[in-house]
Amino acid sequence: MWQLYQFPLCPFSRKVRLLLAEKGVGYEPVRESPWLRRDEFLDMNPAGQTPVMIDTERGGMPLIDSAAICEYFEETVEKASMINGTAANRAEIRRLVAWFDTQFFREITAPLLEERMVKRLVHRMTPDAGMLREAMKAAVGHLDYIDYLLDHRTWLAGATMSLADLAAAAQISVADYLGGIDWKSHEQAKRWYVGMKSRPSFRPLLAERMEVISPPADYEKLDL
């Protein structure tokens, strides 16, 4: 049995969870709060970040780093390939995954998590309004980019759904939970995201709650 160390608002764990659900791989979620820097967790992953996966039956080294974990399940589980097509298609998928994991995370998800989650749970401070405004402004730019991609393609990286869609939806869903997304004048991105939200792989994630912090009213809704 696979165990997945994660917390409900970890966007990288969400990406992995979406992939596992699409592929039909079962796992037991184990709650880990990386900001507590628990010794046993650091021994497992010196980078101190979720997600980490452990095969409790077969043992072996833990799987660490969400990109490495996704590649592992792409290589070992044939069903629902999410890094598909020619080498050039696959490069485009991986470029966009890196885009959302790095740029979107750094500009939007990370500051929202810091201001609205870590400050509240750990430091008992109020969020910095300037930082929140910056993140929400950056989100508009990223939704513009998604609109642009969808002008040319059915899914973010091409003609079929891919890990790029899962990575983007994972980041957006956390930003949305934290009140950072305004869909106004982003009809295409919104339609795409409602499509992602309605997938069976996505519903369980949307039903989960982070302690203390509540999402906006339309967070789970399919008619935004």
Next chain:
Amino acid sequence: MWQLYQFPLCPFSRKVRLLLAEKGVGYEPVRESPWLRRDEFLDMNPAGQTPVMIDTERGGMPLIDSAAICEYFEETVEKASMINGTAANRAEIRRLVAWFDTQFFREITAPLLEERMVKRLVHRMTPDAGMLREAMKAAVGHLDYIDYLLDHRTWLAGATMSLADLAAAAQISVADYLGGIDWKSHEQAKRWYVGMKSRPSFRPLLAERMEVISPPADYEKLDL
């Protein structure tokens, strides 16, 4: 013919260049200074980062993001596989590549590039001594980790050389150029790095110079 947009101290371009050299893939380096945020470059890569690769004969989309580029050449060029072994081995290689590309870069290479290169070339400022000290302290921790890995393995990710070794050596070589590496009491890491430096794939990188900034005297030396 492949063109590779890069600058001499870009650690991610160095990783790609080492891979291309090991695989025997020819390319023409094109100088790009991402901090200038040139419009034509941003049109090509909205993330604004090097490396970017273009196939000038066959056209098609540019290859963007160093991890995606490395996977592309792993998939299309059989020679000198650098993401090799079982799925678990490959996950460990990718974990370590992400470790050096993310943790090592953030704690060491990025601050050294900012303080010793960007401040000098762009802002005409002197480096912040506190930031440099922090980066050099972090480097000691990372060399300890490399020593630890080499206690158990011949190469960083296992029994054979892999992309993990190229990624680590690429980051270290830039940090070393910028005076951030002290090999004292890191005999194992030093022996491994001298082995990397002596490879034909590495020699051309070490011979290049960044304008204005000179490396320390032993930067190219094989007897540290």
